[in-house]
Amino acid sequence: MCEFGASGNIATIENAFIETCNSLGYGYEAKFNFPTVEDFGKLLEDNGFIIDRIYDYDRPTTLKDGEQGLVNWMKQFFASELEMMPKHIQAMLFERVEELTRDTLWNGAEWVADYRRLRTIAHM
Secondary structure, three states: OOOOOOOOHHHHHHHHHHHHHOOOOOOOOOOOOOOOOOHHHHHHHHOOEEEEEEEEEEEEEEOOOHHHHHHHHHHOOOHHOOOOOOOOHHHHHHHHHHHHHHHEEEOOOEEOOEEEEEEEEOOO
């Protein structure tokens, strides 16, 4: 059995990050690989696995630290991109990403990331 990010995982966050980076003059291309059920299933079968079960699902995940949750998450997962930006640009980026995602990911008390998971059980 294995489980990891599925197609569409963190799409709201990553799309807002991409849009904001581009608007600030910093190029960013998606660096995460979140496969579809079909693509990962084919990879397993092409490598001799027999799939017992494979599926994806939404797993909304509350980010720690309340109002600071999304910024802290970005600092962790986009650290290499952020280190190339001056602090004042980072602050602008954080503010804009929060604006772009607030209607979807902010529940009034905490940020809830749009995690999606892919789970499979397979054997040889």
